[in-house]
Amino acid sequence: MTVLTVRVKPNAKQQKAVHLDDGSWLLHLKAPPQDGRANQELIVLLAQGLDIPKTQVHIRSGHTARIKRVEIDA
Template sequence: MKTIQVKVKPNARTSELTEQPDGTWVASVKATPVDGKANAELIALVAKRFGTTKAAVSIKTGASGRVKRIQVAE
């Protein structure tokens, strides 16, 4: 299991996940933070970046905030 900290920026022009020098991640997602759409897009983005399935990615803390702790099963 790998745990990463992600700061989410919704309503972005493009969806991308970038690692910062301090080890945290910044995710820009196109979706709006309504009805869990941004979280769903974030899970898909993390799964693609780490080469795993969406089922292997889960939001442990911060589901309703901008800073989230995400667990990735390897």
């Protein structure tokens, strides 16, 4: 199990992931932060990037915040 600190920017023009110097990730998401759409896009983006199933990616804290703790079961 790995825990990542992720900062999200919803409503971005293009989707991308940037690894920051402090070890955390900055994810630019196209989805708006409404009805959990940005969180779902976050899970899909991380699962695709790590080549693992979406069921192995869980948001542990920060569901409504821009800074999230994400758990990866791999």
